[in-house]
Amino acid sequence: MAKKTNKPANAVNAASSKQPLQLRKPPVKPPEKEQAKNALQKPFVQLLIAGSIALLTWLFFKVCLDNQITNWDDPGYIKDNPLIKDVSAEGIKNIFSTSVMGNYHPLTILSYAIEYSYVQLKQEFYYVYHRDSVLLHIAVTLLVFWFVNVLTKRPVAAIVTALLFGLHPMHVESVAWLAGRKDVLYGMFFMAALIAYVYYLRANGARKIGLYVTVLVLFVCSLLSKPVAVVLPVVLLLIDYFDRSKFGNIGFINELLGSDNLRKFYYAVTEKIPLFAIAIYFGIRSIHDQKHFGALDTQNVKYSSMERIALGGYAFITYLWKSVIPRQLSCFYPYPTKMDGSIPFVYYLYPIAALVILGLLVFAFFRKKKVIVFGSMFFLVNIVLLLQFIPVGGAILADRYTYIPYLGLFFMAGWWISDYFERGAKIQIGYAALAVVLVYSFYLGYLSSERCKAWYDTSSLWRDEIEQQPEAPNAYNNLGFEYFNKFNDSVDVNKRKIYYDSSYFLLNKAISLQKDFVNPYISLGELERSTGQWAEAKRNYYKALSLHDASETPNAYLGLAIIYAINQNFDSAGICFRLALKEKPYFPEAVSNYGNFLDMTGKTDSAIIEYGVAIAQNPDMYAPLLNRGRALMRKNRPDDALKDFNRAVELYPQMGEIYYARASAYAAKGNNTQAAQDAARAQSLGYKPPANGHP
Numbered sequence: 001m002a003k004k005t006n007k008p009a010n011a012v013n014a015a016s017s018k019q020p021l022q023l024r025k026p027p028v029k030p031p032e033k034e035q036a037k038n039a040l041q042k043p044f045v046q047l048l049i050a051g052s053i054a055l056l057t058w059l060f061f062k063v064c065l066d067n068q069i070t071n072w073d074d075p076g077y078i079k080d081n082p083l084i085k086d087v088s089a090e091g092i093k094n095i096f097s098t099s100v101m102g103n104y105h106p107l108t109i110l111s112y113a114i115e116y117s118y119v120q121l122k123q124e125f126y127y128v129y130h131r132d133s134v135l136l137h138i139a140v141t142l143l144v145f146w147f148v149n150v151l152t153k154r155p156v157a158a159i160v161t162a163l164l165f166g167l168h169p170m171h172v173e174s175v176a177w178l179a180g181r182k183d184v185l186y187g188m189f190f191m192a193a194l195i196a197y198v199y200y201l202r203a204n205g206a207r208k209i210g211l212y213v214t215v216l217v218l219f220v221c222s223l224l225s226k227p228v229a230v231v232l233p234v235v236l237l238l239i240d241y242f243d244r245s246k247f248g249n250i251g252f253i254n255e256l257l258g259s260d261n262l263r264k265f266y267y268a269v270t271e272k273i274p275l276f277a278i279a280i281y282f283g284i285r286s287i288h289d290q291k292h293f294g295a296l297d298t299q300n301v302k303y304s305s306m307e308r309i310a311l312g313g314y315a316f317i318t319y320l321w322k323s324v325i326p327r328q329l330s331c332f333y334p335y336p337t338k339m340d341g342s343i344p345f346v347y348y349l350y351p352i353a354a355l356v357i358l359g360l361l362v363f364a365f366f367r368k369k370k371v372i373v374f375g376s377m378f379f380l381v382n383i384v385l386l387l388q389f390i391p392v393g394g395a396i397l398a399d400r401y402t403y404i405p406y407l408g409l410f411f412m413a414g415w416w417i418s419d420y421f422e423r424g425a426k427i428q429i430g431y432a433a434l435a436v437v438l439v440y441s442f443y444l445g446y447l448s449s450e451r452c453k454a455w456y457d458t459s460s461l462w463r464d465e466i467e468q469q470p471e472a473p474n475a476y477n478n479l480g481f482e483y484f485n486k487f488n489d490s491v492d493v494n495k496r497k498i499y500y501d502s503s504y505f506l507l508n509k510a511i512s513l514q515k516d517f518v519n520p521y522i523s524l525g526e527l528e529r530s531t532g533q534w535a536e537a538k539r540n541y542y543k544a545l546s547l548h549d550a551s552e553t554p555n556a557y558l559g560l561a562i563i564y565a566i567n568q569n570f571d572s573a574g575i576c577f578r579l580a581l582k583e584k585p586y587f588p589e590a591v592s593n594y595g596n597f598l599d600m601t602g603k604t605d606s607a608i609i610e611y612g613v614a615i616a617q618n619p620d621m622y623a624p625l626l627n628r629g630r631a632l633m634r635k636n637r638p639d640d641a642l643k644d645f646n647r648a649v650e651l652y653p654q655m656g657e658i659y660y661a662r663a664s665a666y667a668a669k670g671n672n673t674q675a676a677q678d679a680a681r682a683q684s685l686g687y688k689p690p691a692n693g694h695p
Contacts, residue, residue, distance in 0.1 A: 041155055049159060050145055054138050057166040060445035061134045061452060064176045065127040068457040071482055072331070073179035076101045077112065078129070079121060082586055082617045084113040099289040104282075107224040108182040121620045129178050136184035137175045141166035143191035144407060148414060150198050151243060156421050156430070160414035160437050165407060167445040169326045173399040176455035177331070183403045186226035190404055193218035197236050201243055212271075219275055227286035230279040233272045234381050240268045242374040287390075303335075307343050311335070312387035313351030315397040319383060320357075323402070323409050326444070329451060330468040331461055332475065333397045371415045378408030394474065413437075458482040473513040477520040480506030484527045491656070491686030503527050518549040525559045534563050554584035558593065565597045573597055588618035596627060604631050622648040626658055629665070638668040656687025 069079055078084060083095050095113060096106040115132060119125035145162035149155055165171070174183035193215050200211035215236075222229035303311065322329075336343050361380075364372040382405035388396060417437060420430025454464040462479035465472055480503045487499035504527060510520035525540035537559065544556040561576035577597060580590045595610035611628035614621065629644035645662035652658060663678035682689075 041153075046149070046155065049155070050142055050162075053145060053159070053162050053166060054142055056163070056441075056445065057138050057141050058134065060167055060449045061137065061172075061175055063449050063452045064130045064134055064455070067130050067176060067452070067455055068123070068126055069121075069129075069178060070455070070461050071458045071478055071485075072177075072461065073101065074177075077109070077179045077181075078116075079620070080588065080618055081109070081112070082588070083109055084116045085619055087113050087117045102290045103182070103227070104285055104289050105182050105186075105224060105226050107221060108185050108226065111181060111185060130176070133175050133178065133181055133184055136181070136188055137171070138166070140184055140187040140191055143188065143195065147191055147195050147198070148411060150195060151239070152415065152418070154415065154418040154421075156418035156434070157411070157414035160417050160434070161407065161410045163437065163441040164410040164413065164444070167441050167448055168323075168406065168410075169329060169444060169447040169451045170322060170399045170402045170406065172329075172448050172451040172455070173331060174403045176452045177400075180400050182226040183400050186222045186229050187404050189218050189222035189225060190229050190232060193222060193232060194235065194239065197239060198243065201239070216274060216278075220278060223278070223282045227282050228385060230283045230286075231381050231385065233275040233279055235378060236272055236275070237268060238374055238377050238381065242370055303343070307347075308389055309351050310343060310347040311396055312389050313354040314347050315387045316354045316383070317350050318397055319402055319405070320409075323406055326447060328468055329399055330472075331399075331455075331465055332469065332472055333395050334469060334472045334474075335394065335396045337471065371412060375408045375412035375415070378411065379405045380408075382408070471513060473510040473517050474519070476506045476510035476513065477517065477523060480504075480510065480520065481523045481526075484523060484530070487527070488530060500527065500531070516547055518544050518547045518552045521547075522552055522555050522559065525556070529559060529563055534567065538563055550583070554580045554587055554590065557583065558587070558590045561590075561597070562593055565593075565600060570597075570601055586617055588614045588621055588624070591617060592621060592624040592627070595624060599627070599631055604634060607631055608635075620651060622652045622655065622658065625651070626661060630661060633661075633664060633668065638665045641665045642669070654685060656682040656685030658682075659685070660687055660689055 069075075075081075077100060081100060083091070083098060083100065085091075086094070091113070092110065095109050098106075100109055111132070112129070115129055119128045141162055144165045145158045147158075148161045149158035152158070174180040174187075196211055196214045196218060200208060200215060203211055219229065219232050222232065336347065357376075358380075361373065361376045364376070383401065386398075386401040386405075417430065417433045420433060421427060453460070455461055459479065459482055462475045462482065465475035466479065469475065483499045483503035483506065487496050487503060490496050490499060504524070507520045507524045507527065510517060511524070521540045521544040525537040525544070528534075528537035528540065541556045541559045541563075544552060557576045557580035561573045561580060564570070564573035564576060574597070577590065577594045581587060581594065584590070591610055592614035595607040595614060597607075598604075598610060599607035608628055608631050611624040611631070614624035615628070625644040625648040629641040629648070632638075632641035632644065642662065642665040645658060645665055648655070648658045649662065659678040660682035663675040663682065666672075666675035666678060
């Protein structure tokens with residue numbers, strides 16, 4: 001047996017020398033995708049990105065600054081709203097205790113009041129109101145970037161989501177429409193609350209309590225801007241699912257019943273009880289306000305439960321495809337016309353498509369695809385109350401309803417692209433996808449810029465609506481009423497005929513499309529009353545009253561009161577004036593005309609008081625100022641009259657009638673030079689004094 005011997009040391013060294021020397025490796029740079037991700041996470045770079053997104057949003061939306069005030073809800077919220085014209089302590093108290101046009105959103109009204117306190121409603125300063133709406137939209141867009149970034153720690157996902165959110169043309173309505181201010185304002189507080197909640201999840205100790213209180217405060221502010229924010233507590237549960245996985249990493253329902261998961265779920269819900277309680281209160285108040293205003297209907301057309309489901313499915317699917325292909329946008333999407341008492345059969349197919357999509361969502365849940373579940377549910381939770389299962393108004397859907405809901409869809413797109421910048425992915429595909437998103441975003445921005453132009457003024461808005469929705473009766477009514485106003489304001493005979501004919505045709509077209517639509521009857525009555533067609537006007541006013549629309553009843557009574565007063569049927573006129581003011585105490589047009597009525601019947605002192613009430617309710621109306629000035633002149637008070645005439649001229653510098661009246665005040669004070677100048681100015685503006693020389 002051979003004897004085992006040890007190898008000499010030099011033999012070992014010789015053997016080892018045959019292998020390459022193992023030297024310490026120098027530091028290796030992280031892969032390109034890691035470098036890109038790390039660079040995007042630097043604070044300076046993120047500030048630069050946020051600034052770029054803000055600049056792009058501004059460049060595409062700044063066309064809104066040239067826009068005017070429309071006749072669609074803008075008068076009720078701003079132009080004729082007495083609440084915004086008083087920012088005293090009492091005025092602010094009134095703002096926070098009053099619903100406006102069926103909505104309780106005092107912070108939105110307060111934002112108008114602050115603007116009004118600086119620039120009033122002078123046309124050259126309309127841009128201030130529009131500028132603030134654009135800036136609020138930019139703020140919401142930046143908060144979207146912040147939220148996605150802090151939630152996912154994926155800057156690429158945040159960039160994509162914010163770009164799509166900021167530049168999407170479906171969001172133009174909320175920005176370009178002054179009455180849409182409630183969307184951008186509630187959106188700002190809503191997003192800030194979501195950000196605060198993410199920080200709350202990751203905080204400890206006293207800081208956690210402070211952040212919880214911050215969430216509550218921001219939630220209330222969002223509700224005070226628009227009640228649709230009631231869904232925020234459910235969205236917070238979705239963030240729990242995505243971020244903290246309290247009950248998000250379960251594969252089957254029975255796992256939820258395990259003690260640990262059930263405890264987590266219980267805690268996730270109970271910590272939000274205060275938020276749910278607040279949401280329930282605001283939800284109940286919102287329904288009450290809408291019902292009191294008469295908004296809980298669809299212009300007198302009734303739909304069955306099955307039809308409601310079909311129409312909700314249609315709206316849901318429409319919102320989905322418009323998120324990708326935002327074409328054929330309108331300010332108003334009317335309900336489908338019933339044929340033989342039923343909606344078209346095709347609408348019943350939409351709920352089936354919606355159920356298929358919801359089925360895919362359930363499948364994603366069981367497959368633990370939490371990004372799909374979170375994004376889809378974020379969209380669904382925020383849009384479900386706006387699918388008109390509870391009918392509000394006469395539109396089946398609205399662009400503005402997508403303002404916050406679309407964030408869920410854009411989030412999924414951002415996450416998908418950001419996946420290419422994660423470990424093991426091909427970063428080249430990620431760069432290519434980012435480039436596509438950037439090009440697509442510029443396309444969306446272009447569409448948004450063009451869409452802003454449709455909101456330039458009342459005429460452009462409703463002409464666009466008629467082009468997109470030729471069967472929408474309210475478009476013809478609103479455009480017809482705008483031409484009626486142009487008819488009243490014009491002194492050119494040829495233009496007046498064009499405006500009259502256009503208004504008459506459009507208003508009758510609205511009636512032909514919807515026989516029980518109250519507004520065009522009243523508008524037609526106004527048009528006919530302005531041309532002395534008393535019988536025709538009265539017939540339309542009484543028809544409007546027979547349709548029992550509480551929101552329009554005061555206007556019908558006012559029209560009748562004016563006709564009776566002109567025809568010296570003072571008893572009937574007095575009754576109609578009182579009925580109009582009983583139905584609507586804050587009604588400056590009625591108060592002003594009631595002052596005229598009192599003046600006609602020899603009660604000049606009482607008329608002066610009523611003119612003062614009208615001016616207090618709406619300081620931007622020239623008529624009560626002009627007529628009070630005339631009454632004061634008859635009371636031999638030219639100094640006081642001159643103050644009213646000066647204010648009226650400031651409000652309407654192109655109104656020749658005001659200059660003519662002011663000329664009489666200057667003449668009474670012995671200022672014949674100024675009197676002659678005003679008389680000449682009145683003549684140059686086309687004003688012709690009455691034959692007796694008195695206004």
